[in-house]
Amino acid sequence: MSGTPVTPFSTRTMNLAHLVEQQARRLPDAPAFVWGETVWTWREFDRRVKAMAAVLAHEGGVGKGDRVLVQSQNCNQLFESMFACFRLGAVWVPANFRGMPDDLAWMAELSGARAMICNAAFPEHAAVGGPELETRFAIGAAQFGPDIDDLMEKYADTVPPLASVDRDDPAWLFFTSGTSGRPKASVLTHGQLGFVINNHLCDLVPGVTETDASLVVAPLSHGAGMHQLMMAARGAPTILPAAPRFDTGEIWSLIERWRVSNMFTVPTILKMLVEAPEAMTADHSSLRYVIYAGAPMYRSDQIKALEVLGPVLVQYFGLGEVTGAITYLPPRDHSAGDDMRVGTCGFPRTGMQVEIQGEDGAALAPGETGEICVTGGAVFAGYWRNSEANAKSFRDGWFRTGDIGHMDADGYVYITGRASDMxxxxxxxxxxxxxxxxxxxxxxxxxxxxxxxxxxxxxxxxxxxxxxxxxxxxxxxxxxxxxxxxxxxxxxxxxxxxxxxxxxxxxxxxxxxxxxxxxxxxxxxxxxxx
Missing domain, CATH: 3.30.300.30 (ANL, C-terminal domain)
Known part of the structure; x- marks a missing residue:
């Protein structure tokens, strides 16, 4: 026998849609998704995801690698579409529902989406075209396409197989913007998102199980979608407010009714919640983690939130390109007193390496100001069809965030400016x-x-x-x-x-x-x- 035997090496990873299937087996009668008075169990939610995947495959011709553009405000179908795409090995391309039709047209063109799911509330958005866009499905009654719920009834007992996926197979095109203002699509893969799920569970909400509940107060098309994806990994239900507009009374009522333990939000929304009169009367003793990100939080607002809610605040710093996983500041590092490191966005996330680098890419000493750069399993696979942006954003394997800051001797990061005008x-x-x-x-x-x-x-x-x-x-x-x-x-x-x-x-x-x-x-x- 000659030669050296070759050890097989597999790059295959878990299809993220398997998370729903797992919970349907383990927790079939437990709540998965709650919207108003409607509660879908994990068994029901799993069945709907499979039916939607069947619609996309049989009625839209969607297969592995195809992109599916989604335009909708928060609803159960928006969340279901994520897992339906994952199941087929297709790529989920959710839009910011507040964007204009021209914004969606650019997304359709860049992504080369094969199919679109569009809420009936956005007929002008549904009219946009794309080089490969052939099929449009509606959420609700609409003139531009069949109601996807009606088609899902037709395929209620159809179970499309879980597509085999590799770690680097795209799962989600997360649209962000460059300094030019024209959106770029960050490629999030099955393997990367699997890492981020575990990273988020480890750092942001340790100990979460199916006995917890998570409230949605941000668009599921972006950061909140990632947050609820990790909740699905633990079998915890997602609670979606029914009011079409932000209503502090409803939010506090849902927290009390469903014993909500965690939620993802931004400082502006958190400020509104703690200043609302209901915050002083509602039972929010179930809250353990109130995660805020997306912008700096004024010190006075931090103090107010801590006084109202107690030691439950969690801050994280991250971009869509790193799915939020750069630094975090846990509850133990939040304080209403003088002992808090005011202005910090925390220390590096588990499994991530953060450096402050100079213009030449060399790591700077503690206290020195430079660009915040990061490497690790949460870093995205590059921008979709944008080699120029990739060349600018990566250096020696480091992702360059474009944010300027410094790190203290203990490893805490402080953002002091931005490389762009954003x-x-x-x-x-x-x-x-x-x-x-x-x-x-x-x-x-x-x-x-x-x-x-x-x-x-x-x-x-x-x-x-x-x-x-x-x-x-x-x-x-x-x-x-x-x-x-x-x-x-x-x-x-x-x-x-x-x-x-x-x-x-x-x-x-x-x-x-x-x-x-x-x-x-x-x-x-x-x-x-x-």
Whole structure:
């Protein structure tokens, strides 16, 4: 016998849809998903996921590797579509439901989606096309396609096999934005998401079981979807508010009724919850982990939340590209006293390595300011069909977050700035370039600069400083109305200012730093800054 025997090495991993199947076997009659007065058990939820997967496969021709675009506000079908896609080995492509049809059109084009599931509330979004988009399904009665629930009845007893998947097979295209404002698609894989599930369970909600319950107060298409995915891994039910708009009374009522133990939110929502009168009367003793992310939290708001809720706050810092898993600050590191490390976003997550790097990629010493970079199992597989962005975002195996900060001697990370002009309002990343481009389409505007300014409620708000073409007139009300037809409402500037000219650098470029400083001076002087 000659030669060296080759040891087989498998890259196959668990199909994430198997999580639902597992719970249907182990906890068939336990609640899986609750929406208003409707409760689906794990047996029922698993059956619906399989039926939806059958619809996608038989009616939409969706198979392994195909992308399925989903446009919907929170509902059970949105969550079911995640697992239905996973089951087929297809790629889930959820949109931010607050986006405009043009935003969805770009997602359809970039992803090459084969099928779309669109809520009946968004007929204009359903009309967008794509190079490979052939089939549209509706959530609810609609003119643009059959109601997917009706088709699921037809396939109620059909069980599509779990697709065999490798660790690097795409599972989710998580859309984020670059500094240009045009969305990029982060490729999240089955193997990476499996790591993140375990990482989140270890760091954010240790000890969670099927006896817990988790409340949804953010879009399931993004961070909340990841949070509820890990809840499914433990058999804990997902509780979805029934009100179409955020209602603090309903939230506190659901926490009390379902003995909610954890929820994922952003600082703005958390501030509203703890300041609501119901927070003082509802029984929230079941809460163990209130996780906030997406934006810095003002120290005064932290103290208020700790006084109302007790030691239950968990902060994490992460991007969609790393599925949130960069650093975390557990309850034991939160304090209403002087012993808290004010301003930190915590220390590196389990199984993740974080460095502060200089421009040459070398690790910097504690206290030195540089770019926050990360490597480990939670890092995504790159941007979909965007080699240029990949080249800029990775260096020697490190993902470059674009956030600027430092690390102290104990390993706690502090974010001190951003490499781009991005600002965060109400937990949403907003990129000025996109807004500026839309403003400049107005015939009366010749120059503009959009940037974030501190705000006690939203963290930051967008402000736009504009210069008008000679002979034209325009006011804030008219410009705001004009923009509402072109960009999502959460991206709209909250304040508009009109100046005769904007400061520029010696190279003829607008200087936002100087513009911001001048605006602050005008406002401090008590003027209108106009």
């Amino acid at each position: 600002y965060i309002s109400g937990g949403s990343n907003i990129y000025p370039r996109e807004i500026e481009e839309k403003i400049l389409l107005h015939p009366a505007v010749t120059e503009t600069a959009v940037f974030g300014m501190p705000d006690p409620k939203w963290g930051e708000i967008g402000v736009a400083v504009c210069v008008l073409e000679e002979g034209h007139s325009l006011d804030a009300v008219a410009l705001d109305a004009y923009l509402r037809e072109k960009i999502a409402s959460y991206k709209l500037p909250r304040q508009y200012f009109f100046w005769d000219s904007l400061p520029k650098t010696g190279y003829g470029k607008l200087s936002k730093r100087v513009i911001r400083a001048e605006l602050e001076e005008r406002l401090a002087a008590g003027g209108s800054a106009a």
